[in-house]
Amino acid sequence: MTFGKRLRGLSIASALTLTGALALVFFYAPNDADQGFIQKIFYIHVPMAIVALGGFIFGAIMAIQHLRTGERRYDLRSYVAIHLSLILAVGVLITGSIWARASWGHWWVWDEPTLVSFLIVFLLYATYQPLRFSIEDPERQARYASVFAIVAGAFVPLNFLAVRLAQGLVHPRVLGTTAGGMPGTMRLTFYVSLIGMALLFVTLWKYEMASKNATWQLRALRRRLLGDDAVPSVGGRSAAPRAL
Amino acid sequence: MTALPLDEAGKYVAAAYLVFLLLLLVYVAIMAGKLQRLERELTELSEASVSTPASETREPEAAVQ
DSSP states (O other): OOSOTTHHHHHHHHHHHHHHHHHHHHHTSOOBTTTBGGGGGHHHHHHHHHHHHHHHHHHHHHHHHHHHHOOHHHHHHHHHHHHHHHHHHHHHHHHHHHHHHHHTSOSOOTTOHHHHHHHHHHHHHHTHHHHHHHOOSHHHHHHHHHHHHHHHHTTHHHHHHHHHHOSSOOSOOSSOSSSSSOOHHHHHHHHHHHHHHHHHHHHHHHHHHHHHHHHHHHHHHHHHHHOGGGOGGGGSOOSSOOOO | OOOOOHHHHHHHHHHHHHHHHHHHHHHHHHHHHHHHHHHHHHHHHHHHHHHSOGGGSOOOOOOOO
8 A cells, every 4th residue: 555646746735725825824814903913823723723623533533443444554544643633733732822922911821611622632632642652562552542542532522612612702713603704805814724734734644654654664575585583673662553 | 902013913923833834844854854764774675685695585475464
């Protein structure tokens, strides 16, 4: 199986869409009447949050597939998706804090449900890698990690709901549920940013999958050519899935 | 909410976008390290296959499960 297919096209599409999004953010979308220039942070913060949460959900779906079929490739797909989503989640927390400092005068507000629920989801997934690392047997590691990914995935919709149901209304709603949401220019900019971020996620996911696949193919080749002793690192403990 | 003046808000907006860029660059750097290791292993393997006569290499077997 190869994962490098269409990677070049995806990379170009991601680069073009993200560049287009940046151009729209700074040269097309107007400044927010209420927040002013600081609102531009949302064009990167919100797409990152949506894609990160979507990645966690994708990881959970792949984990379900792994438990259903027992095929290790689904475990790898789940692992890479969660790994990338966690990196994006770090970006969400930092950019969110920067916005909060500029808008509210505080880096973090503990009584805001949206922030705290996202932090809970982040901390939950932060234990995913240590959990995998703590289990030496690859089969058991993959199975336990899949169960974890499914259970943790159930918390993700709660984060989406927290944004909608929060009564404090301190955290702004980017996609309004009623009339009076974003004007057309802002909405277009936001959607281009969201598509760009989603494309970037898919590109990096395929990139990492291709890299892991190449590593395993190489180890298999080394084993075939030089014998089992030539691949000492395979038996060692690792958080990453070990073979397809 | 009172909007911050542009010179003040600009710093925060720049910082947020730089964070994204930094994360992306760190990720690319880590992946570059992995690619470098892969290339080194491939070179070693290529050299080993040249120095080992074909008859001494093992019969192909199922590589990964």
